[in-house]
Amino acid sequence: MLQSRRKIRTEEARSERPGASGAEAFDRRPKLDFDVLDGHLGYFLRRLQISVFKDFISTLATLNVRPAQYSALVLIGANPGRSQAEIGEALNIERARFARLLDELERRGWTQRVAALRDRRSHSLFLTNEGRTALMTIKGLAARHEKQVSRIVGGTRRQKLMKLLKDVQPQARPRS
């Protein structure tokens, strides 16, 4: 049942490549066959998203701000008083997870939930003064991160990707 024959072949293949040079010498293991993964857009989106997020997290490590927290701070800052439901939906964050994210931002003294005038079950979101100050610093680091993304991805390729990705989701675009 275990394919030991194929396994041996794999180990032979490893020793068959003594002349690997340059990038290949960096990793002598034979490349993996990605099979049908090579045809899935989701797979490639996820790969790049993970490496972009890793850069974001390490660039903002001193402030310990994660991408979802950053997105929430930016949206609350640019749209003060909008409801928790609207901001959460716009960021595609599931309701309970968004509530926990806001708990964390409040604990840090950056945001406030206020019961809405018209419907007290609904909450309006605001930055505190401290939150506005923090967001300025955070935006500076996020801009540095984006320059790094541009270097990693390539400036032209980044522009092309942005255009294509924005076209897919017109509902997510800001009003111009």
Next chain:
Amino acid sequence: MLQSRRKIRTEEARSERPGASGAEAFDRRPKLDFDVLDGHLGYFLRRLQISVFKDFISTLATLNVRPAQYSALVLIGANPGRSQAEIGEALNIERARFARLLDELERRGWTQRVAALRDRRSHSLFLTNEGRTALMTIKGLAARHEKQVSRIVGGTRRQKLMKLLKDVQPQARPRS
């Protein structure tokens, strides 16, 4: 401190748009200002990745297979006997999380870890017969998902995105 003035302005804006029609009528709330998020590649990658993954999860709901499990099954199936470390790294899954993912796949009877001949601390990964059978069904559903992605994203746009995303990460491509 709370920006109630701006909040009121927002509520006025809401009532200023009685003539919204078509897609706009679907949601009468004024659009949110996405501010600097509009300039972050990571934000747009994440948005599309989430909606593509949602489609994958719902298409494979009957089998309860998540994208990371699918990727692992495909790689193990196409590269029998390769090490746990190699497969985990190729999928960019953190070591402990990948171990838990393999626990789950073993619990379902789909994969096996075998101590490697040369280094018993290292594990070689294999599909079981049951795993190979399950993977055929799973691949069928994943292909259906990918057709849906093509419809949602647009066939041409999907091709362009795939090409750009593959070019960014040559190390992730299968050997041709």
